[in-house]
Amino acid sequence: MPVLRTITRLFVLFIALTLSVAHGQELDLNKFKLTFSDEFDGDKLDTTKWQAPEMPRQGSCRWVRSLATVSDGALHLGIRLSDDPVLRYDCAAVRTRKDYDPKQTMFAQRYGYYEARAKLPKNMKSDYWAAFWMMCGNVNSPDTRGGIEADILESFQHSNEPRYSMNFHWNGYGKQHNSTGVKLAPTPELMDGGFHRFGMYWDENYYVAYFDGREVGRTDLIGLGGKDNGKTQSRGPCQKPGYLKLSCEAAAWVGATNQWEKEPTKEDEFVIDYVRVYEGTLPAPAPRAVHIQFDAAAPTGPLKPIWRFFGADEPNYAYMKHGSELLGELGELKKDEVFFRTHSLLTTGKGEHGLKWGSTNAYTEDAAGKPIYDWTIVDRIFDTYRDKGVRPYVQIGFMPQALSVKPEPYRHHFPDAKYEELFGGWAYPPKDYAKWEELVFQWAKHCAERYGNDEVLHWYWQTWNEPNIDYWKGTRDEFFKLHDHAIRAVRRAIPKAKVGGPDLAQGNGGDYLAAFLNHCDTGTNLATGEKGTPLDFISFHAKGSPKQVDGHVQMGLSNQLRDIDGAFATIARRPQMKNTPIIIGESDPEGCAACKGADRAYRNGTMYSSYTAASFPRKLDLAEKHGVNLEGALTWAFEFEDQPYFAGFRSLATNGIDKPVLNVFRMFSRMSGDRLLVQSDAAVPLDDLLKTGVRDQADVSALAARDGKRITILAWHYHDDDVRGLDADLTLTLTSTPEGNPKLTRTLIDDGHSNSFMAWQALGSPELPTREQIRLMELASQLAPASDKTEVKSEKGNTEITFKLARQGVTLLELDWP
Secondary structure, three states, rough: HHEEEEOOOHOOOHHHHOOOOOOOEEOOOOOEEEEEEEEOOOOOOOOOOEEOEEEEEOOOEEOOHHHHEEOEEEEEEEEEOOOOOOOOOEEEEEOOOOOOHHEEEEEOOEEEEEEOOOOOOOOOOOOOEEEEEEEEOOOOOOOOEEEEOOOOOEEEOOEEEEEEEEEEEEEOOOOOOEEEOOOOOHHHHHHOOOEEEEEEEEEEEEEEEEEEOOOEEEEEEEEOOOOOHHHOOEOOOOHHHHHHHEEEEEEEOOOOOHHHHHHHOOOEEEEEEEEEEEOOOOOOOOOEEEEEEEEEEEEEOOOOOOEEEEEEHHHHHOHHHHHHHHHHHEEEEEEOEEEEEEEEOOOOOOOOEOOOEEOOEEEEEEEOOOOOEEOHHHHHHHHHHHOOOOEEEEEOOOHHHHEEEEOOOOOOOOOOOOOOHHHHHHHOOOOHHHHHHHHHHHHHHHHHHHHHHHHHOOOEEEEEEOOOOOOOOOOOOOOHHHHHHHHHHHHHOOOOOEEEEEEEEOOOOOHHHHHHHHHHOOOOOOOOEEEEEOOOOEEEEEOOOEEEEEEEEEEOOHHHHHHHHHHHHHHHHHHHHOOOEEEEEEEEEOOOOOOOHHHHHOOHHHHHHHHHHHHHHHHHHHHHHHOOOOEEEEEEOOOOOOOOOOOOOOOEEOEEEEEEHHHHHHHHHHHOEEEEEEEEEOOOOOHHHHHHOOOOOOOEEEEEEOOOOOOEEEEEEEOOEOOOOOOOEEEEEEEEEOOOOOOOEEEEOOOOOHHHHHHHOOOOOOOOOHHHHHHHHHHOOOOOOOOOOEEEEEOOEEEEEEEEOOOOOOOEEEEEEO
């Protein structure tokens, strides 16, 4: 119980945990061997097993030997107020090592099951706690495998109720100290004030917490704890022997100062009936059995490649080293059918770039106010797109400084700027709408001349970004005017150009989408004075809402799907628009790709990839539900130049190393033909996904398509909570398949496949990797064949495939019949 914990209350240090509750699974000790026990049956402490130390502890506590007593068949660890003005509490502890001397260890063991039957103190407060803990190896080690403090039981009073948790501390107790914890399943029995069994199982893979013999939580202790200021995250369970401690103590935590002192009981105590330790190994938990059925003779319609749209805040990254490389990889997915949307294509600046910023200097004015057009930088951006097989989804914006009604301040410097400082002159209306329209006309005309009229007819053209929030500092009517002038300009230059909008935030954006559709349909065009504005496609944005829950990320899939559902419903209510193509112009787990934080810690690994795999088919399902024409869902993720490896941004790659999520798009790109009906007994129904997301059982299902004698199946194992869980045993049953035996190609994304993040961690998370380390990460980043067992049986037009799929796993099966 280190001194560093006086900095903050321990129970709010439950960060980045990994938790899996096995629904009350009971522990069977019949196959375990008892190696240590003390039933505390005598009237004295057994000093061949325990030492009761006499020493100062936390800033206001000292351990006193006389308060560790044995009577009535139990060990009593007492607490009382002292006469010392500094060490105001006398507390007690016992341990199976003398004076922290490894040579005087009376008991220590590596792995097994550890249990104490104990009764918590009656007058426990947030500054007074009881603990059953273990010191393993060298706790100053930065590698948890070499040493750790493992708190099997640590109990505080919280909101007038006793709570307990399992916590871990490593890398010493100084500035580099790190910690994490497991928030356990509810244990309401603690309220009864009686004896309870607190246990922990430990092996080379897991720590598992038990309460009264049932499992209440587990962790693999990989990648947990803070990583700021050079701290080292956990790398797995300790692999060294650990000795035991039991204690009660008190300290003045920040925000919980001297609560026990203010309302003391004359005497209070932590009572332990017994301590027992066993050797043995838990059986592996049985995987969840999942059955998914497909009818290969019952197509539901063409499988639309809605995934082929991408975007980013920063336009200039496109022609930089890693940006250009990544665009090439995106173009290879579906050449000339992948589109890219970006901000700031008209923003003033000589190519300056940064997080959430870019510039092209497309428009300036001379001293007399005459426009000067310069397409050099924006050409470089679009040239790179086309060289890489990608086409522009043209966002017309933002406002050049010389046109802005509020030209100063103009540029922000995210993330150092305050929120209100982000939206400078670039976000304001033009001072002259005629000049604005002419700028857009000249740009569109230049694009048609440079790339050819036939080429630019493939492009999407839309005005601005999210005009219903701070990206637009004008009124709604001013945005409609801005849009009408921009669309008239594009159509003047390219009469058959594909134009649309409004790319607003939050699905419907309240009544904004409805108002925009009404304006385009029957309203007065604010540029021409005529009825309506051309609308070849409708675009809006939809975002999830992840948050930190009990120290881990919990995704908000339902929020994103509700945004989509609401916008689709608005469009569907207008019969004349039900067939109009829809582009979800940003469709992501949350709203800020360049922001970082604990609630966004999912982005580097398989949480992001499994979310993507599970969410895209549901967008198609929602379009079918409303009878609307979904053409695309744009992933607002690209890459960030000159940033640390795996820095926590929402991106597809980091310094040229592809992340697992990019491999989901590689999988999507291999699917074609007609979509097949899928029936999974482990799929979360669409209505439940809209209401709550995936909060109970994991969502295990698939997307399938048939193209002649080729069937492709993308299966996922997803849960909103970024915690460990049981594997799934999948059985795929296909009926009405072609005759003969198919050739099966199966690729996989999980911890051990197609996962550069795990490779980087395995290499020690190098900040400046060597060439060889970069080569190894690049190898790990590519879509990899599954190495585990896959069984295929095919007979008389029926095919059965069985395999395991880990939590957060995504797999693609490609079956080709001769």
